Amino acid sequence: AQSVTQLGSHVSVSEGALVLLRCNYSSSVPPYLFWYVQYPNQGLQLLLKYTTGATLVKGINGFEAEFKKSETSFHLTKPSAHMSDAAEYFCAVITAGNKLTFGGGTRVLVKP
Amino acid sequence: EAGVVQSPRYKIIEKKQPVAFWCNPISGHNTLYWYRQNLGQGPELLIRYENEEAVDDSQLPKDRFSAERLKGVDSTLKIQPAELGDSAVYLCASSSETVNTEAFFGQGTRLTVV
DSSP states (O other), X not given: OOEEEEEOSEEEEETTSOEEEEEEEEOSSOOXXXXXXXXXXXXXXXXXXXXXXXXXXXXXXXXEEEEEGGGTEEEEEESSOOGGGOEXXXXXXXXXXXXEXXXXXXXXXXXX | OOOOEEEOSEEEEOTTOOEEEEEEOOTTOOEXXXXXXXXXXXXXXXXXXXXXXXXXXXXXXXXXXXXXXXXXXXXXXXXXXXXXXGOEXXXXXXXXXXXXXXXXXXXXXXXXXX
């Protein structure tokens, strides 16, 4: 079985501050990992993904995430938050059989 | 290239009425997903198709929900009869034949059952 846990359903950051969103997964096989962003009344948009190779993955809008197998984590970071980063972020894992499973999401609020 | 297209965007119905959602995936994508997203939660898989075959429908409430994907392209998700608890956003996504690639999502259909 596979599952995804996102720590913190809400995160508030000041504009220009570091954004850190936590994601831990459980999987019996090497996972493929994703971060998606969802703006209000929109579908999900892919931010970045880890499949194989380099464990530090860079995505769109200045986001990056690092796959740490020993910690079963795939935390998402951005050095400097922008007002446009206010959205909901979902971590997801896909393993054998092409089944995509999502975490519960973290809503990011950016304060001016 | 067009993305995943869903219709309608919004739907309000009375309980016990039927409702249907339509999805047109990205051209050439063999895998199609239907997810339900309750307010403040992550998407939960309802059903996954590989071409026209439903390969994972374990989370689909089969007493009232049904889905089809004729000719392995467009898909329809139906609820009959709808209940108040079915109010949610229904998301369709598709991915290519390559295993373990990312899914591309439509904008969703927001269903309100009153």
